[in-house]
Amino acid sequence: MTLNRRDLLKAAGVAGALNVVWPLSAGLSPAQAREAAEALGSAYDDAPFTLGVGSGDPQPTGVVLWTRLAPEPFAEPGEQPLDEIVDVQWVVAEDRALRRVVARGTVPASATLAHSVHVPVGGLRPGRTYWYAFTALGRTSRLGRTRTAPAGHVRSARFATANCQNYPQGHYAALRGIAREDLDFVIHLGDYIYEHGPEGSDIRDHNGPAIYTLHDYRMRHALYKGDPSLRAAHAAHPWFLTWDDHEVVNDYSGTGGGAPFMRRRAAAYQAWYEHLPHRGAGDSVLPDIDIHRVRRWGDLLELAVLDLRQYRSAQNLPDGTILGADQKAWLKKTVDRAPDSWHVWANSIMLSQLRGRPGGGFMFTDQWDGFLGERKEVLEHVRTSGLEDLVVLTGDWHSAFVDDVRPDYDDTESPVVGTEFTAHSVSSSAYDAQWNATNGPLMGAANPHLQYFEGNRYGYDVYEVTPERFSTHMRVIDDRRDPASAVSTLTTFHVDRGTAGAYEDPATKSSPAQYRRD
Secondary structure, eight states, X not given: OOOOHHHHHHHHHHTTOHHHHOTTOTTOOHHHHHHHHHHTTOOOOSTTOTTOEEEEEEETTEEEEEEEOOSSTTSOGGGSSSOSEEEEEEEEESSTTSOSEEEEEEEEEEGGGTTEEEXXXXXXOTTOEEEEEEEETTEEOOXXXXXXXXXXXXXXXXXXXXXXXXXXXXXXXXXXXXXXXXXXXXXXXXXXXXOOOOOSSSGGGOSOSOOOSHHHHXXXXXXXXXXXXXXXXXXXXXXXEOOOSTTTSTTOOTTOSOHHHHHHHHHHHHHHHHTSOOOOBTTBOSSSOOOOEEEEETTTEEEEEOOSSTTOOOSSOTTOOSSOHHHHHHHHHHHHTOOSSEEEEEESSOOSOOBSSTTOOBSOTTSGGGOHHHHHHHHHHHHHHTOOOEEEEEOSSSSEEEEEEOSOTTOTTSOOOEEEEEOOOSSOOOOOHHHHHHHHHHHHHHOTTEEEEEOXXXXXXXXXXXXXXXXXXXXXXXXXXXXXXXXXXXXXXXXXXXXXXXXXXXXXXXXXXSEEOO
């Protein structure tokens, strides 16, 4: 019978027995925590590489490789059966058998960073597929596959985005789909983990006690890495990464809060770094990690990865900022220096205006709607610079939207300067079907720039890019309770080069949705 961790946790919560099944409950030994996780469908790689492998931030001549030694996934680094420092060998090859080796080396894994390693591999060839593995303590990790960015002229690219993968709310069948796709890379748009604790009997709150310390965040990442589909997706493709709020705490502002919050944020950032294939920028790794960066996929695509949490002010201030002064200046310079290519912004929080009903207020000012002056400033800069072919890729909402991007959303004559695609979540609960049916048309009427809304499904987006067209395929799963759920394409939208705005593919335009603009 298929394990359904959502219903197991819900039943346990109703019975007042959450501690029986929740792996991160207080008082459990590392072995008991692992047993509880496995009862919910988790399964780990062989020790010491229990949490898998990954690669990230691909560039034409290199990538960063990641793993973490954790023979006991739920033990403190000092409680692991490991020395303070362990040598880890790594190898990169042109073939799956790792015979045609192109790079190898040894790196120390220290308990200070939970025996994680981040290997910046250079000297690789552009636009090539490579395989890699790690060895430590006489054991070899699973095989990983990665790919370098191409250089020069590129005829096509194929990549995916994922976001919002709440472990108790469903299995990661969407990530299983990503692992099986033929992709150049993956972009994760945030909410990789969820930090909050139980606040009621609803399954969405059964994440265990809220987390505050470095050990808490390490345990949460180890639990999430227990989903086999997440590890498979990391091993299959290189990832670009940004974050949203739940990697730390719901709706946080990076520049607000006192010393307790700053300690919590530092712990969350360190655990995030320890568990992901992120390339540091120079000396800037911990405690303040650089996320925003520009990467190019040959002459076809320029990717700007945004950080919309670390530098933001409080919402709804006349001079509020979601980017911070330095990142805003960087983004404007990126626009000014943009090459003749597609321009993609990896954007964790919805950029487009979203009113709940005609004449009503904004639905969520934690989005760019809480930073109206800065949004208008940035998008007006896009307009005056003459930048074309802008596509914004967004997570967070747990539902799919397609929006025209305009400098002034309250002026229907304001020019369209790009398209925003907001993707379904991997597993995090969306509004129910009745809410979607009722509010989809209201959002459409209140937001003339909104083209499409669909909130009843879960999945990921796949993008196919050529010099002539940018296509977004909305992949959806049948049932997030099933770890092997089938994947299908709900609908496809296209953006033609040199023409602002998206249009739905006629072959999929009859697919279900709660709003379509005629």
